[in-house]
Amino acid sequence: MHVLILGGTTEARRLAAELAADPALRVTSSLAGRVAEPRLPAGEVRIGGFGGPSGLADWLREQHVDALIDATHPFAGTISRNAAEAAAEVHVPLLALRRPSWVPVDGDRWHPVGSLEEAAAALPALGRRVFLTTGRQGLAAFTGLDDLFFLARSVDAPEPPMPAQTAVLLDRGPFTLDGERAVLREHRIDVLVTKDSGGAATAPKLTAARELGVPVVIVRRPALPPGVRTVADVAGAVDWLARLGA
Incomplete structure (x- = not known):
């Protein structure tokens, strides 16, 4: 199974490390390239954009991607929209890994x-x-x-x-x-x-x-595209992928 992780976050690196340890998986992480010296995740890595949703859809086809996990920053709205459009076009299962929002407590202004x-x-x-x-x-x-x-x-x-x-x-x-x-x-x-x-x-x-x-x-963070399934942590993403391959 080939898994493409749209990454750049701490959660994306943790997910890549866990999945790359499984010999049954091919794991590719895509980084936008906005940081000069990014922390590289485990597995294969590509850096740079895809050229919009159509370019991403072409890449998913060419590389025979079986699952797409959007683990980008919560404010990477354009990438998330492109991922939703491309996954729908190619019929590749899509999951969004999003850390929960902060919640104010007593004393916060x-x-x-x-x-x-x-x-x-x-x-x-x-x-x-x-x-x-x-x-x-x-x-x-x-x-x-x-x-x-x-x-x-x-x-x-x-x-x-x-x-x-x-x-x-x-x-x-x-x-x-x-x-x-x-x-x-x-x-x-x-x-x-x-x-x-x-x-x-x-x-x-x-x-x-x-x-x-x-x-x-x-x-406030932007909303994800409608209909995209979301998990809050790496364990949830691993479980989703395991169910997908069952």
């Missing part, structure tokens, strides 16, 4: 928004020194907020356009609670902006913000 643009609009009323943890490709939404200071954290250096007062912090998770506390204090952060990525690797910033009374502007 969350301000949910629907987009980065809405996040930018909310900032002037909330703070002046912003910890921006939405990735290097979304900084353009915050240009024009020249009176605010932004600390932008990303794996690779972002490219313009970006806000006038921007300091870049290059780092890769998982992050620790002590480390996140130190970042907020050292840079005198009074508002945090993040996407609802879920998972434990980047959650400590939410705890640190709660402890320090820092408000959090949190961008």
